[in-house]
Amino acid sequence: MRVCGVGIPDWRSREKSCDRESGGKTAALQIKKNALALAVSCGRLAAFTAPLFRIQGCTRCRSEEGRESYGRSRYMGLVLLVVIWLITFISAYFFIAKTWWLPTGASAAAAGIDHHFATTYLVMGIVFVAAQVSLGYFAWKYRDRPTAPPARYVHGNNMLEIVWTVLTAILFIGLNLMSSSIWASERFRSAEPGATQVEVTGMQFQWYFRYPGPDGKFGATRPELIDASAGGESALGLDATDPASKDDVVTGTMVVPVNREVELILRAQDVIHSFFIPNMRFKQDAVPGLAIHMHFTPIRIGEFEVTCAELCGLGHYKMHGMLKVVSQEEFDKWLAAREAEKQ
Numbered sequence: 261m262r263v264c265g266v267g268i269p270d271w272r273s274r275e276k277s278c279d280r281e282s283g284g285k286t287a288a289l290q291i292k293k294n295a296l297a298l299a300v301s302c303g304r305l306a307a308f309t310a311p312l313f314r315i316q317g318c319t320r321c322r323s324e325e326g327r328e329s330y331g332r333s334r335y336m337g338l339v340l341l342v343v344i345w346l347i348t349f350i351s352a353y354f355f356i357a358k359t360w361w362l363p364t365g366a367s368a369a370a371a372g373i374d375h376h377f378a379t380t381y382l383v384m385g386i387v388f389v390a391a392q393v394s395l396g397y398f399a400w401k402y403r404d405r406p407t408a409p410p411a412r413y414v415h416g417n418n419m420l421e422i423v424w425t426v427l428t429a430i431l432f433i434g435l436n437l438m439s440s441s442i443w444a445s446e447r448f449r450s451a452e453p454g455a456t457q458v459e460v461t462g463m464q465f466q467w468y469f470r471y472p473g474p475d476g477k478f479g480a481t482r483p484e485l486i487d488a489s490a491g492g493e494s495a496l497g498l499d500a501t502d503p504a505s506k507d508d509v510v511t512g513t514m515v516v517p518v519n520r521e522v523e524l525i526l527r528a529q530d531v532i533h534s535f536f537i538p539n540m541r542f543k544q545d546a547v548p549g550l551a552i553h554m555h556f557t558p559i560r561i562g563e564f565e566v567t568c569a570e571l572c573g574l575g576h577y578k579m580h581g582m583l584k585v586v587s588q589e590e591f592d593k594w595l596a597a598r599e600a601e602k603q
Contacts, residue, residue: 337403344396352389355381366560366585367540369442374541376439383431446542451523451555456516456591459525461496462533462546463488465575467566468495471509473599478525479505486529509598515584517591518561526552534570537583543569558585 354360365374402408459470459478466488472478479502486497493500493510500506516522526535528546536543542556566581586594 337400341396341400344392344399348389348392348396352385355385362541363539364560365539365541366558366562366564367542368557368559369446370539370541372442376435376442379438380435383435387431446554446556451553452521455521455523455555457523457525458514458516459527460514460535460546461527461529462535462568462572462579463495463529464531464573465568465579466491466495467512467514467535467568467579467581468492469511469514469581470496471511471595471598472504473507473509475504475507477504479503479508488529507599507602509595509602511598513582513584514566515586515591515594516558517588518558518585520588521555521557523553523555526550526554531572532570533568533572533579536567536569537564538567539564540583545570558583561585561587 362374362377365371457472457476457478459472461468461470470478480499481497482499483497485494485499487494491512493508496510498505498508498510524535524544526544526546527550528548530548532548533546534543535546537556539560540556540558542554544552544554546552562585564583564585566583568576568579570576572579
């Protein structure tokens, strides 16, 4: 019994010790379960909140990009406005100041042509400045902005399009009618009796001028007689067997009397040339196979450049001549001297 008496307390002690060990294991297991549940909960929370953070991050990025884009658009609109307006006003200044303008007029028609030229530039200049100023303003006003409404397609305004089309037609037709009398006076009206006749022939790359002489008749020319390298009468193919050609005068300088109408017969041998005398406000194409009659009246004595205003080949840049306007007396002496050289 003693053993039993001794053994019972020991067994109970061991049982209490086992209970304590079992309770500790259960608590540890519960802690692990709670930790696992907490981890799962945290994971689910992270999975749920991650898209929200991504959305907020993207929204912030887009907001920053939008602000940067708006800044660029604002400055670009301002730059376009300044550049367009500068080009417009600077170019308009050069025309108003006549920095590059027509040379001094020296023909009877020059005043009328200059008036029409200035009127055209004035009217079209107003339209040009108004259009470019509006373009620069609209480029700035309708730049991209965060508060700008979305762009939408519109079909336009038919009435507005009809109005500006009609106004444009009236403008161009009106300017054409204003200048028609000047155009017709030099091209459709025949030269006055007693006008100085000059045949102008263009070839690569030279102008030749032929005068009919005292008989008032031009001699015949034949293509097979043309020798451009020889120059002078040979370059035109003048037929020496024709009696009318005996007194024809061929020169490389055009000489005419002042205040007397000059009738031109324009010809070309090879390609299209354009006979241009800026001071006389005279310009007309010379076409192979055609004899084009025109006229002008010089009113100033002096020397004036003759150029070719049509790209006619590699030597186009050097195709120029000289017009000398002299008194009637001096012209008669010059023509007589040229005829005497042929004797």
